[in-house]
Amino acid sequence: MLSFWEKNSFLNYDIIIVGSGILGLSTACEIKERFPEKNILVLERGILPTGASTKNAGFLCFGSLTEILADIEIKGEAETLSLVEKRWAGINYLKQRLSENKIGYLSYGGYDLIDTPRSTVIRKVEKVNDLLRQVFDKDVFEVADSKIKEFGFNSELVSHLIYSPFEAQIDTGEMMKTLLKYAQFLGIQIINGAEAKEISGGKVAVWHSALNEQITFKSDKVIICANAFMNQILPEPAVKPGRGQVLITDEIDNLKFKGIFHYDEGFYYFRNYGSRVIIGGGRNLDFRKEESYDFSYNEKIIDDLKNKLDNMILPGVKYNITDKWTGIMGFTENKLPEIKVIDNNTIAALSCNGMGIALSSYIAREIAGLLN
Ligand SMILES: Cc1cc2nc3c(=O)[nH]c(=O)nc-3n(C[C@H](O)[C@H](O)[C@H](O)COP(=O)(O)OP(=O)(O)OC[C@H]3O[C@@H](n4cnc5c(N)ncnc54)[C@H](O)[C@@H]3O)c2cc1C
Structure with missing residues (x-):
């Protein structure tokens, strides 16, 4: 059973973000930078972020020659160019937010x-x-x-x-640690070991294993950034x-x-x-x-x-x-990033497709733009 104090101080937010990978954290930071008065909670099922963001090889890239040629073949020139532009913008936003020396940035080229x-x-x-x-x-x-x-x-x-x-290359661990610290510095609350089981009407149900009961966090808006695990929570977008x-x-x-x-x-x-x-x-x-x-x-x-x-x-x-x-x-099927407004209270977002380090800071801006 939660105490009166816990119910009073820990359960209600303006925005809840599910997933503390680079997209979830960048989205939380982007919203807090634009709307400092918003009370934001990030729920993460792992003790650490447990998907791709702390497990990649630390590449800051927008597509090699052969990747871009393969993309042109499938998506055409205009779509490929637009994707490269978004990846490049995302890389620059990431560097601006966290600074090169805090992410182990080294520009040896690719x-x-x-x-x-x-x-x-x-x-x-x-x-x-x-x-x-x-x-x-x-x-x-x-x-x-x-x-x-x-x-x-x-x-x-x-x-x-x-x-x-x-x-360029980065130190993936340092980048994610710096992003987590920055989110906390902005006043964003992050709760680990909290797996979102059910999401509807701005409510997120999480199993509290120590109490052996379900608890419910409430907000005006839930933004789901669970990447590969999206369809364990929602049927769409298909990932x-x-x-x-x-x-x-x-x-x-x-x-x-x-x-x-x-x-x-x-x-x-x-x-x-x-x-x-x-x-x-x-x-x-x-x-x-x-x-x-x-x-x-x-x-x-x-x-x-x-x-x-x-x-x-x-x-x-x-x-x-x-x-x-x-x-x-x-x-995703078309290998493109996606922001899907599910209903008035729920947004699902993916930067993914193997290029989320490059894209996430860009996609975070687009998500925050929807809240204006
Ligand atoms: C080996 C490897 C190499 C890569 N190389 C590159 C590269 O060269 N360039 C590049 O740009 N990108 C690369 N990527 C991809 C990049 O790492 C990802 O696109 C990016 O990290 C995705 O970030 P995300 O926040 O969307 O997802 P994730 O980092 O996967 O975060 C999702 C988070 O949601 C949490 N979660 C899931 N379900 C729930 C739930 N129900 N409740 C609460 N929390 C939940 C997970 O635990 C996880 O922490 C690579 C990835 C890997 C694995």
Whole structure:
């Protein structure tokens, strides 16, 4: 049974946000910055945020050359350009809100590794640069083949490298810790271990396990930012989970590269973290198994990631894998971000589709705009 004090002081808010990933927290901060008088609660089911935001590889990117070409193929040029513009705006809003030095921002740039079967894509660099010049005002991609040897990659497997100076890396843990601290500094209340079970009419029901009873938080508006787990709460918008496997090596003597790297239309990615290497991806090897809410490992993919390190990225280099983890992303059918007004009291929002670090601060602004 809750006390009179608890009922009086802890249950009523102007806005409740479900999910304390980057989208939930950015939305809470954006609303509080615009409307300081609003009383905001964030409910998070995990002890820490438990989805994708603390589990990605720390890339600040808007799409590699091959990802953008794949997007153009599916969505067309206008839609692709608009998405890149939103990702780029989101990256800049994130840096403005938290500052570069508090998120471990390092602007070493990004590279796309092109293998022999795809080598003709380099003919499309100019075309994509022409399209993206509308956003960046400069050439975004350039061929950087001389770096293949300099970085120590296997030149039998990597025939071209495409460089972008606009991409950067962050320290994911520091970024999320800074965002949490900033939200608390603004006066946003965050309750962990609180899984929203039912949401309707501005009310959010949560199971209080210590009391063995359901308690209900009340607000004018509930904003659901549960990403991959959206359909465990609401039937729409339709979101499928997509698991990502990530590995990190120990420190490597004379590691030859710095930066973020994409391969195979972004399905694989790796970067340096100091003199260590973080590698992830490979979902496309086992799409069916990776469509999962379960944070467990997929040994087939882990073996493939190690194989990429041994044969393509670090040939002849000694290293050990010291840690591994998984994160769950959310994917919509059209791979676009979505803000859905469910009813007068409920909004569901997704920045997701594997690019939420870039997009979330932008989507948060759009959500806050709906409250004007
Ligand atoms: C391996 C990996 C690599 C990635 N690489 C990149 C990249 O290079 N660039 C990029 O921009 N993005 C990348 N992403 C994607 C990015 O991390 C996500 O798009 C982003 O973090 C999504 O943020 P979110 O807040 O929407 O979701 P999440 O971080 O998943 O947050 C959702 C939160 O909701 C909580 N929740 C769920 N259900 C409930 C409930 N019922 N009650 C209360 N709380 C609930 C969860 O516990 C979770 O904390 C990657 C992700 C992974 C896993």
